[in-house]
Amino acid sequence: MHRRPWKVPIVKGASQGIGAGIVAAYRRHGHAVVATSRSMALSMDSGVLSIAGDVRDRSAAERLVAVALARFGRIDTLVNNAGIFLGKPFTEYTAEEFTNVVDANLAGFFHTMQHVLPHMLRQGSGHIVQITTTLVHPGDSRSTLGPGPAEQGRPRCRDPWPWCVLGTAGQM
Structure with a gap:
């Protein structure tokens, strides 16, 4: 019988850097983790549900939340860590670069929160962390x-x- 984890976080931008570190920290504390990014590889850790997806796509956010709930039955924390940073002044952004930044850094947060929040409200608890x-x-x-x-x-x-x-x- 699978022991139900104490908490279930979704970590976006989980394939590298801060996101990967957050996933590892949650696992060290015994939590199951739903990890996602555009380049998310399949995890060999049974406590990590890996889901590849682009946060700019509203349907990807909906699928992420649906799969997390189907697997674990709850979502306790959403860590919005996925985003795009361009290492140049905004005055040098092309229109396409600006659209990608806004879609990832703003719309991506919004889409996932909009799908997660109703479940957290029904649970009576939850945390949303924005990393920018x-x-x-x-x-x-x-x-x-x-x-x-x-x-x-x-x-x-x-x-x-x-x-x-x-x-x-x-x-x-």
Whole structure:
């Protein structure tokens, strides 16, 4: 007989980096894990249900939640860790890059939360964790944008992100 795990989290962006580390940590604590990413490989760990899927696709989010519930009967935590980061100023994004970033980083969170939340509400408990990236870099004296610390009491911005251009860097 399969012992029911104490908690069942879904971890998005689980194939590498922070996501893979979160999956490993949950497993060390004895939790079953539903792990997903576009490049998710089949896990040899019977406590990990691997599901390949693209968070930008609403039907993938619906399938993820349905399969998780069919296998484990509950979802206790959703870790929204999947996303796209482009290592360049937003002013250099193409229209296609912008659409991909918004679809993955915003719509992907929304689609999965919309499918998970009703089940958590019926259970009377649940957690949703959003993991995002910082877009403001630490102060850098090599910047050519605006006055630096001596002039305004704040760091210079390395990249022309909107809040740097508007003079709020270091205040977020």
